[in-house]
Amino acid sequence: MAVRSVRDLLSARWGVPLTPRHSSPIVTVGVTVVSLLRQDAARVGFMVANLGAFTLFLIPQGAGFPPDATHGIRLEPNGGALTVNWEEDGEAVAYEWLAAASGNSTSVYFLETLIDQGRETS
Secondary structure, three states, X not given: OOOOOHHHHHHHHHOOOEEEEEOOOXXXXXXXXXXXXXXXXXXXXXXXXXXXXXXXXXXXXXXXXXXXXXXXXXXXXXXXXXXXXXXHHHHHHHOOEEEEEOOOOEEEEEEEEEEOOOOOOO
């Protein structure tokens, strides 16, 4: 396989082609619980960054409680981030992820890495 890009290197290393998908435009999350990332068995990793002024809480669907100020993974305002990948976090990376902000709405950016189902490895 001729290596011409980072995508080619990733495909060679992991044995499957990978592709990025990001939130566009940036998502606004309020105090009401929302589905930030839908369940996706092709997702092998993701990064979520809280770009807003209020704390963000994330939790995988099925945890038994909603994300709020006492439950969930806390992402601080103005740059708090969470990175999840299949090697360290297992199937949780593919779960649906719920989010809620404290106080008021906050801006959220996410970047997912997915198995590219439209390409095949050589």
